[in-house]
Amino acid sequence: xxxxxxxxxxxxxxxxxxxxxxxxxxxxxxxxxxxxxxxxxxxxxxxxxxxxxxxxxxxxxxxxxxxxxxxxxxxxxxxxxxxxxxxxxxxxxxxxxxxxxxxxxxxxxxxxxxxxxxxxxxxxxxxxxxxxxxxxxxxxxxxxxxxxxxxxxxxxxxxxxxxxxxxxxxxxxxxxxxxxxxxxxxxxxxxxxxxxxxxxxxxxxxxxxxxxxxxxxxxxxxxxxxxxxxxxxxxxxxxxxxxxxxxxxxxxxxxxxxxxxxxxxxxxxxxxxxxxxxxxxxxxxxxxxxxxxx
Amino acid sequence: xxxxxxxxxxxxxxxxxxxxxxxxxxxxxxxxxxxxxxxxxxxxxxxxxxxxxxxxxxxxxxxxxxxxxxxxxxxxxxxxxxxxxxxxxxxxxxxxxxxxxxxxxxxxxxxxxxxxxxxxxxxxxxxxxxxxxxxxxxxxxxxxxxxxxxxxxxxxxxxxxxxxxxxxxxxxxxxxxxxxxxxxxxxxxxxxxxxxxxxxxxxxxxxxxxxxxxxxxxxxxxxxxxxxxxxxxxxxxxxxxxxxxxxxxxxxxxxxxxxxxxxxxxxxxxxxxxxxxxxxxxxxxxxxxxxxxxxxxxxxxxxxxxxxxxxxxxxxxxxxxxxxxxxxxxxxxxxxx
Numbered sequence: 294x295x296x297x298x299x300x301x302x303x304x305x306x307x308x309x310x311x312x313x314x315x316x317x318x319x320x321x322x323x324x325x326x327x328x329x330x331x332x333x334x335x336x337x338x339x340x341x342x343x344x345x346x347x348x349x350x351x352x353x354x355x356x357x358x359x360x361x362x363x364x365x366x367x368x369x370x371x372x373x374x375x376x377x378x379x380x381x382x383x384x385x386x387x388x389x390x391x392x393x394x395x396x397x398x399x400x401x402x403x404x405x406x407x408x409x410x411x412x413x414x415x416x417x418x419x420x421x422x423x424x425x426x427x428x429x430x431x432x433x434x435x436x437x438x439x440x441x442x443x444x445x446x447x448x449x450x451x452x453x454x455x456x457x458x459x460x461x462x463x464x465x466x467x468x469x470x471x472x473x474x475x476x477x478x479x480x481x482x483x484x485x486x487x488x489x490x491x492x493x494x495x496x497x498x499x500x501x502x503x504x505x506x507x508x509x510x511x512x513x514x515x516x517x518x519x520x521x522x523x524x525x526x527x528x529x530x531x532x533x534x535x536x537x538x539x540x541x542x543x544x545x546x547x548x549x550x551x552x553x554x555x556x557x558x559x560x561x562x563x564x565x566x567x568x569x570x571x572x573x574x575x576x577x578x579x580x581x582x583x584x585x586x587x
Numbered sequence: 588x589x590x591x592x593x594x595x596x597x598x599x600x601x602x603x604x605x606x607x608x609x610x611x612x613x614x615x616x617x618x619x620x621x622x623x624x625x626x627x628x629x630x631x632x633x634x635x636x637x638x639x640x641x642x643x644x645x646x647x648x649x650x651x652x653x654x655x656x657x658x659x660x661x662x663x664x665x666x667x668x669x670x671x672x673x674x675x676x677x678x679x680x681x682x683x684x685x686x687x688x689x690x691x692x693x694x695x696x697x698x699x700x701x702x703x704x705x706x707x708x709x710x711x712x713x714x715x716x717x718x719x720x721x722x723x724x725x726x727x728x729x730x731x732x733x734x735x736x737x738x739x740x741x742x743x744x745x746x747x748x749x750x751x752x753x754x755x756x757x758x759x760x761x762x763x764x765x766x767x768x769x770x771x772x773x774x775x776x777x778x779x780x781x782x783x784x785x786x787x788x789x790x791x792x793x794x795x796x797x798x799x800x801x802x803x804x805x806x807x808x809x810x811x812x813x814x815x816x817x818x819x820x821x822x823x824x825x826x827x828x829x830x831x832x833x834x835x836x837x838x839x840x841x842x843x844x845x846x847x848x849x850x851x852x853x854x855x856x857x858x859x860x861x862x863x864x865x866x867x868x869x870x871x872x873x874x875x876x877x878x879x880x881x882x883x884x885x886x887x888x889x890x891x892x893x894x895x896x897x898x899x900x901x902x903x904x905x906x907x908x909x910x911x912x913x914x915x916x917x918x919x920x921x922x923x924x
Contacts, residue, residue: 333716383903391716392662396859397902399852403895411889517848521727524720532716559735566728570709573721577712 301554303433309550311439314446317542318501319523321453321535322494328533329470329490332381332394336402338516340495343405344369344502345511346413349420358423365503366496373495377488409513417510442504450539457535466490525569531579608914613780613867620773628766636765640837642877643772647830649857649869650779651823657864659819660799662719665726666854669824671846672702673831675739678748678841686751695832696825703824707817730846744842748835762836772833776870783866795819856898862910871909
């Protein structure tokens with residue numbers, strides 16, 4: 294029993310945690326974008342894929358992985374900013390922005406995915422693991438890269454939390470989410486805040502893509518399955534809730550990785566989905582409230 | 588330009604004129620389809636007959652999306668689930684029970700209603716974007732299960748589905764004969780379209796319009812929106828499943844790809860490009876995009892980028908869709924006379 298805990302369960306928990314951190318980064322991007330802009334970003338999975346491909350390309354031109362890790366989120370932020378200014382804000386002020394922006398980002402996703410196929414081809418590519426080896430802890434060996442991934446993810450999540458809830462910038466974002474007219478009349482540059490928030494969410498998706506690229510292979514549709522988990526996390530945690538995304542993200546990925554010890558991984562998606570449906574029956578708006586609302 | 592799609596507006600005085608313009612556009616669609624059939628038959632073509640039939644079948648799926656998106660105000664992102672379900676049930680019936688079209692359709696109708704009820708009970712609980720995401724997730728999960736079920740052919744799907752022969756007393760239609768099957772599907776879609784347009788004039792149809800416009804007010808008037816939404820969802824599931832049931836007769840196989848998001852997404856694109864809430868727009872959209880795909884596809888394998896860009900442009904600049912602009916234009920033309 295103790296052996297099972299140590300040699301079967303513990304590694305699975307750690308694996309789940311490293312994926313979980315990446316899922317939380319994805320979900321944070323989705324939930325912040327929704328909480329502030331009311332936009333369901335259907336292209337989030339494609340931005341995740343672009344992040345991975347951007348890292349691949351940067352490494353391809355000779356930069357070390359660390360440079361790619363630092364540059365990709367910046368690059369993705371620029372892409373996100375441009376997307377918001379050029380496309381999304383055009384339909385943003387219509388009465389029915391939920392549906393229109395959802396359809397719009399869905400169209401963007403189709404275009405982006407095909408661009409990736411044209412530029413990089415449809416075959417899976419790989420990035421070398423930048424950190425090799427493993428660390429021994431509690432008589433177990435954990436891959437160093439996964440430990441690194443968790444550390445980076447935890448730092449970024451903590452930083453997001455701090456910025457949103459403890460800085461003046463975060464206060465402006467929360468104010469714009471709560472009442473954009475009031476925020477605007479108090480001097481908050483709402484349209485810049487909107488575009489910046491979208492850019493930030495996209496950058497988080499890109500960061501998640503870079504971090505996971507050395508673990509998974511990189512291919513144009515890599516975002517599709519991954520974004521489904523992120524959507525489940527956001528729905529369970531509550532659309533627009535940062536706390537919800539973190540808690541639900543870590544819990545759900547644990548459920549997924551521990552359950553795969555017992556059931557075939559094929560059934561882990563139906564399991565997650567079943568949990569999501571149950572949560573929605575119990576609390577139709579997810580576990581936690583929206584950004585800027587209490 | 589901005590306030591379109593699922594936003595309802597109070598009926599304007601010209602509502603009859605508008606409806607007659609839409610009706611005229613429906614006649615025009617079927618007239619053009621018959622004209623196409625005559626030309627293609629004269630040229631002895633098979634390929635374009637099959638392509639046009641496929642576009643009609645996916646037009647049926649788009650009709651079911653329009654019933655939810657354009658009339659009830661629910662955006663389904665997983666309608667391919669029911670389409671694929673109908674295709675699989677139909678393929679299994681044709682293969683293992685009897686190669687009979689009425690039997691296949693009857694089995695699909697009954698089982699589609701049941702599956703639609705289950706899906707509806709899950710999805711209708713959620714509102715707005717939550718509904719969209721849940722329908723998306725439902726389809727994703729089921730398609731993945733089908734993809735991994737060896738009994739259903741897993742990723743290969745089911746092949747070698749026999750094409751049934753339909754006897755109509757005096758004449759008999761062989762669904763393997765491309766022109767005959769095209770006419771059969773065309774007649775089916777015409778009946779479906781007539782039924783849906785008729786349905787919208789019944790109290791039930793008005794309730795759906797009311798739900799789209801303001802769900803809370805409907806509840807204040809003493810109606811239970813949940814029941815009407817569920818009914819619309821089941822009806823849409825049936826329409827999608829019946830359309831899907833025709834697919835294996837056309838292609839002789841079914842595959843899990845039929846349930847994938849690509850198919851659901853294309854149905855939504857067809858509706859938005861064709862004109863949300865107009866029904867016949869779904870058929871126009873499907874025909875238009877099938878033609879476009881076929882033309883662009885002959886130049887490059889990357890037709891998705893063209894379709895996607897067209898969709899982005901049409902959401903931003905033409906959110907009412909083809910029929911949504913043509914019908915008022917026709918109206919103005921008539922009233923000027």
